[in-house]
Amino acid sequence: MIDSLIMLASGAPGKPLFSSPAIDSFKDVVNFWSQPQYSLPLFTILFVLMLVFYRKWSRPIPAGLILVGFSAIYFGSMAIDSNYSLILTKADNVPITIMLFGVGICLWTAFREAATNDKAIEEGKPIPYSDRDDKVLVWPDLVYIELICLVLASAALLFWSVGLPAPLEAPANPAGPPNPSKAPWYFLGLQEMLVYFDPWMAGVILPGMIVSGLIAMPYIDTNPKGNGYYTFKERPFAITTWLFGFIILWVVLIVFGTFLRGPNWNFFGPYEYWDALIQVPLTNINLSDYFWLYLFKSELPTNPFVREGIGIVLSGAWVLAFLTVPWWPLMVDNIPGIGKVSGFARKLFGQMGTIRFLILAFHLAIMAMMPLKMVLRWLFTLKYFIYLPEFNMNL
Amino acid sequence: MGQTHQEITKVWIEDGCIVCDACETESPTVFEVLEDSCIIRPSAQSPDFTKPLTPTIIDAADGCPVDVIHFETVDVEGPEPWAGQEEAAAEGVPTGGGAKKAGGTVIPDGPPDPKWAGLLQTAESRGGKPDPAPAPSQNTPRPAKAPAEAIVAALPENAPPDAKQAAMVGSGFTKPRSGVRERIDAIADRTAETSKVTRRQFVLFAAGGWAFVIATLGTWGAAIQSFMVPKVTKEPPSSFRAGKLSDFPEPGVYEQFKPQGVWLVYLEEGKLVALSTTCTHLGCIPNWLNNDRKFKCPCHGSGFYVSGIHFEGPAPRPLERLKIIKDGEWIVVDKSKTFREELGQWDQPGAFLTV
Numbered sequence: 001m002i003d004s005l006i007m008l009a010s011g012a013p014g015k016p017l018f019s020s021p022a023i024d025s026f027k028d029v030v031n032f033w034s035q036p037q038y039s040l041p042l043f044t045i046l047f048v049l050m051l052v053f054y055r056k057w058s059r060p061i062p063a064g065l066i067l068v069g070f071s072a073i074y075f076g077s078m079a080i081d082s083n084y085s086l087i088l089t090k091a092d093n094v095p096i097t098i099m100l101f102g103v104g105i106c107l108w109t110a111f112r113e114a115a116t117n118d119k120a121i122e123e124g125k126p127i128p129y130s131d132r133d134d135k136v137l138v139w140p141d142l143v144y145i146e147l148i149c150l151v152l153a154s155a156a157l158l159f160w161s162v163g164l165p166a167p168l169e170a171p172a173n174p175a176g177p178p179n180p181s182k183a184p185w186y187f188l189g190l191q192e193m194l195v196y197f198d199p200w201m202a203g204v205i206l207p208g209m210i211v212s213g214l215i216a217m218p219y220i221d222t223n224p225k226g227n228g229y230y231t232f233k234e235r236p237f238a239i240t241t242w243l244f245g246f247i248i249l250w251v252v253l254i255v256f257g258t259f260l261r262g263p264n265w266n267f268f269g270p271y272e273y274w275d276a277l278i279q280v281p282l283t284n285i286n287l288s289d290y291f292w293l294y295l296f297k298s299e300l301p302t303n304p305f306v307r308e309g310i311g312i313v314l315s316g317a318w319v320l321a322f323l324t325v326p327w328w329p330l331m332v333d334n335i336p337g338i339g340k341v342s343g344f345a346r347k348l349f350g351q352m353g354t355i356r357f358l359i360l361a362f363h364l365a366i367m368a369m370m371p372l373k374m375v376l377r378w379l380f381t382l383k384y385f386i387y388l389p390e391f392n393m394n395l
Numbered sequence: 396m397g398q399t400h401q402e403i404t405k406v407w408i409e410d411g412c413i414v415c416d417a418c419e420t421e422s423p424t425v426f427e428v429l430e431d432s433c434i435i436r437p438s439a440q441s442p443d444f445t446k447p448l449t450p451t452i453i454d455a456a457d458g459c460p461v462d463v464i465h466f467e468t469v470d471v472e473g474p475e476p477w478a479g480q481e482e483a484a485a486e487g488v489p490t491g492g493g494a495k496k497a498g499g500t501v502i503p504d505g506p507p508d509p510k511w512a513g514l515l516q517t518a519e520s521r522g523g524k525p526d527p528a529p530a531p532s533q534n535t536p537r538p539a540k541a542p543a544e545a546i547v548a549a550l551p552e553n554a555p556p557d558a559k560q561a562a563m564v565g566s567g568f569t570k571p572r573s574g575v576r577e578r579i580d581a582i583a584d585r586t587a588e589t590s591k592v593t594r595r596q597f598v599l600f601a602a603g604g605w606a607f608v609i610a611t612l613g614t615w616g617a618a619i620q621s622f623m624v625p626k627v628t629k630e631p632p633s634s635f636r637a638g639k640l641s642d643f644p645e646p647g648v649y650e651q652f653k654p655q656g657v658w659l660v661y662l663e664e665g666k667l668v669a670l671s672t673t674c675t676h677l678g679c680i681p682n683w684l685n686n687d688r689k690f691k692c693p694c695h696g697s698g699f700y701v702s703g704i705h706f707e708g709p710a711p712r713p714l715e716r717l718k719i720i721k722d723g724e725w726i727v728v729d730k731s732k733t734f735r736e737e738l739g740q741w742d743q744p745g746a747f748l749t750v
Contacts, residue, residue: 174654174680175653175654175680176680177680177693177694178693180693180694181679181694191694194709195708197709198709198711199676199677199709202709203677263693264682264684264691264692264693264696265692265693265694265695265696265708266696277686279686279687282707284706284707284708381707384711387711389737390737392711394711
């Protein structure tokens with residue numbers, strides 16, 4: 001019922017409601033900037049702007065304008081492109097829409113409160129609602145809220161399940177898997193990671209490190225500031241790190257998997273037809289191939305460890321660089337900017353002690369390696385830093 | 396001769412009794428342990444009664460684990476009437492009790508519990524005899540309070556309580572009270588003596604316990620093992636006939652056996668090979684794209700050349716080749732035997748058929 005209404009609003013499949021040369025050029029621009037090598041840096045820049053100008057955009061009027069503008073493009077695009085409308089109205093993808101708006105509202109709430117509180121902190125006033133003695137009773141205060149939430153959530157689920165048909169597909173056929181074969185929406189970020197890493201890395205080690213990092217968080221981050229009240233000014237490093245991992249490395253990857261990944265797991269723009277027969281040159285090259293075949297113009301060494309030596313050394317240096325940030329100035333004291341990073345790391349090291357700092361630095365190194373490898377794949381079709389199929393080890 | 400000894404005129408119990416029965420065991424005629432408290436028997440609430448029982452009362456007070464038994468004494472002229480009886484004591488008075496310990500070691504540090512004051516009063520009036528030595532303030536070791544106060548006063552005002560205690564002990568004024576730990580150990584020792592387990596009992600008990608542990612772990616292990624193994628193992632035979640050589644006339648990919656998980660590939664170099672249809676990345680089933688001349692996986696975009704070599708996407712190694720042999724004029728594919736390129740197995744016999 002609901003989906004047929006949406007269909008009606010967005011035009012029949014294959015034929016958009018509106019089309020004109022201006023709209024086509026708009027679609028071309030969006031499709032171009034949606035290519036991952038542009039869109040991921042673009043999202044990162046937007047992310048940084050969000051953090052820098054959190055006091056400005058979180059005010060009601062700019063936030064409302066952002067909400068209206070985003071909704072207009074997000075839903076209005078259904079009227080100008082039938083492929084996009086198919087993606088958006090697929091019953092599988094309804095949770096993506098809910099997630100996007102939910103994340104946006106949560107971010108807005110947090111930064112709005114943080115802006116208010118940070119202003120109060122700067123002016124030396126007490127922070128509203130931060131009194132630890134400001135307690136309420138479980139019964140009736142909390143239980144009433146929970147009851148209302150329960151009723152509302154049940155009603156929403158009921159209407160959702162009645163209004164939208166279950167996304168059932170044809171019976172499974174081992175000879176003909178769906179193309180593309182997509183994971184459940186909440187695992188699309190994981191599936192996107194699997195494109196760039198060995199299955200052992202992206203399927204076991206990286207998710208394991210996400211879990212271990214989440215477990216370690218309360219032991220690593222013992223700073224009591226921000227407990228019970230929103231703030232950004234007092235916790236810039238912690239909040240930036242967390243939000244980068246969540247927004248850029250999880251939510252954005254889910255958006256990629258939903259809107260941009262088409263047949264044969266190729267990238268398509270959001271307004272592009274999913275052509276299963278399109279030819280995309282994607283030949284991937286290992287770092288060792290670049291090093292030996294292209295740079296030295298020689299044969300690959302037979303010893304696998306000599307062959308992958310450059311990758312092993314570079315990967316080790318990457319991790320080591322993170323682990324040794326506090327001691328950087330001993331070597332590169334003069335380079336401006338780096339001294340600042342190093343000074344901050346030294347402060348952290350002093351507060352946290354060796355073990356906790358090393359755990360943090362190791363997780364940061366792996367977390368930072370992920371987008372780096374993705375960008376290198378897009379720009380240089382790099383396959384693996386370390387390629388050791390003899391031992392089922394690839395990085 | 397001026398020899399004197401002390402005799403108990405009044406005994407009382409302060410708050411904190413743990414109802415341990417120790418005092419009644421020592422001196423059953425004086426103490427009575429009730430359900431949740433301990434009292435002095437009314438008949439024992441007269442100096443005449445308590446005086447002859449002085450050694451047992453002192454022992455009871457000494458043996459009380461929480462030190463709540465207190466008493467007052469008077470000095471009586473003459474030698475101890477019970478001296479020498481200790482060894483032959485019919486009442487089981489332990490040695491070491493009596494006069495030695497009564498030498499001012501126990502300080503009455505307060506009046507009797509008000510709860511018992513009334514009872515004491517009635518006991519005295521009922522006895523009808525006035526206390527022969529009714530001035531306990533002169534006869535008890537209470538005068539020693541002055542030095543005690545002096546010792547405490549010598550300490551700084553904010554000295555912690557244990558410092559005061561230490562000072563009192565150091566000056567020989569009070570004996571150090573044994574700690575809770577020692578008392579618990581002492582009780583444990585007594586319990587261990589009374590409830591000794593024989594070797595046979597212990598062995599039986601240990602064997603039973605270990606049998607229980609092993610049975611539990613074994614059941615768990617069996618459950619996990621059973622969970623790991625599929626309950627239904629209906630598999631088609633791993634080898635099948637795939638036609639004759641004449642069915643594959645020209646180079647290309649033959650897809651008719653894809654439901655069995657095999658592509659038969661006639662390579663340009665004149666080899667017929669059986670490629671597994673399982674992607675080496677995470678086990679999806681790729682599609683053969685004839686225009687691109689490649690196998691392409693729909694799950695994560697891995698791509699393979701017609702030979703099975705991986706060249707794009709995340710697949711870490713080439714597609715596996717399956718055993719292919721000739722049985723007369725029939726081509727037989729055996730899926731149970733795989734040949735992996737990265738292990739150098741593609742040149743082995745059985746990995747290909749020469750056409």
